[in-house]
Amino acid sequence: MNFLDVIILSAVEGITEFLPISSTGHLILVSKLLGIAETDFVKTFEIVIQLGAIMAVVVLFSKKLLTRSDLVKKLAVAFIPTAIVGFTLYPLIKGVLLGSSSITLNALFFGGLALIGVEYFIKKRKAISEEGKTITYRQALIIGTFQSLSVIPGVSRAAATVVGGLLAGLDRPTAVEFSFLLAIPTMFAATTLDIYRSRQMIAQSGFLTLFMGSVLAFFFATLAVKFLIGYVKKHDFTAFGIYRIAIAILFWFFVR
Numbered sequence: 001m002n003f004l005d006v007i008i009l010s011a012v013e014g015i016t017e018f019l020p021i022s023s024t025g026h027l028i029l030v031s032k033l034l035g036i037a038e039t040d041f042v043k044t045f046e047i048v049i050q051l052g053a054i055m056a057v058v059v060l061f062s063k064k065l066l067t068r069s070d071l072v073k074k075l076a077v078a079f080i081p082t083a084i085v086g087f088t089l090y091p092l093i094k095g096v097l098l099g100s101s102s103i104t105l106n107a108l109f110f111g112g113l114a115l116i117g118v119e120y121f122i123k124k125r126k127a128i129s130e131e132g133k134t135i136t137y138r139q140a141l142i143i144g145t146f147q148s149l150s151v152i153p154g155v156s157r158a159a160a161t162v163v164g165g166l167l168a169g170l171d172r173p174t175a176v177e178f179s180f181l182l183a184i185p186t187m188f189a190a191t192t193l194d195i196y197r198s199r200q201m202i203a204q205s206g207f208l209t210l211f212m213g214s215v216l217a218f219f220f221a222t223l224a225v226k227f228l229i230g231y232v233k234k235h236d237f238t239a240f241g242i243y244r245i246a247i248a249i250l251f252w253f254f255v256r
Contacts (some may be wrong), residue, residue, distance in 0.1 A: 001042065001209065005034055010049055010213040014220025017053040018180060018228055020115060020159030020240045021247075025104040028153055029251055032101060041206055044198045045213060051191040052214030053221035057180045060225055064181075071181070077137050078144030078178075079185045085148040086190060093151050100153065105248045107154025112244030118163050119236045135178055139168040143178060147186065157183065162237065172232045180225060 001009070012030050016023040027046045028038070036042055058065070065072065086093070135143075146164030150157035158179050165175025 010216035013049050014217040015224045022154050022156035025154035047194045048210045049213040049217040050187045052217035054187045056221035074140040078140040081144045081148040104154035108244045109248035112241040115241030119238045142168040
């Protein structure tokens with residue numbers, strides 16, 4: 001990777017991490033467009049710069065995290081399913097799933113259909129009561145179970161958690177905020193695990209690149225989070241579903 005590649009991939013990560021369109025999927029597809037080989041270091045780079053994006057949430061929601069011990073406990077419960085799946089399937093995730101454009105495109109396409117379908121279902125459902133603005137431990141576990149599906153590139157952690165929250169009875173802003181916060185333990189754990197297992201490779205050739213990518217991802221993620229907070233107050237996720245389907249079709253026919 002050259003300097004321009006680092007900037008582009010970091011921008012893609014920061015912008016897409018919290019949107020329901022799959023940051024990992026976009027990183028894989030953009031890497032393919034740029035002609036970047038999916039080496040072990042590139043895969044590690046794509047994982048580690050997520051930490052920079054997550055720091056945007058830590059900064060923006062620090063007050064809530066420090067004053068809501070009940071929320072922290074619910075995040076811990078929601079994190080359990082993904083921790084089990086991620087730790088158990090780590091070799092499969094990094095060795096097989098990451099870097100597969102076919103898996104990514106299929107997940108983008110069918111995930112787009114799922115987003116549109118869920119939004120249609122939500123509109124048919126009765127109006128959500130005030131209870132939809134608070135999260136129970138049961139709902140947290142449901143959201144966490146949905147999040148575990150995002151180990152498949154292209155599924156989108158953000159989309160999976162938001163869909164899980166909506167189906168569990170939360171309103172859209174509450175589901176989105178919990179999705180933001182759940183990213184903190186999830187991506188911190190994923191990044192820490194990969195740094196530990198790739199520590200020799202990072203020490204030899206890539207620390208500065210990873211640091212620069214993380215800083216850039218933080219900047220772009222801050223902008224994306226602020227955008228989505230405002231967006232969900234007036235819009236649903238149908239447009240993101242259509243986007244996912246469109247980009248999957250474009251790549252299938254013109255890039256793959």
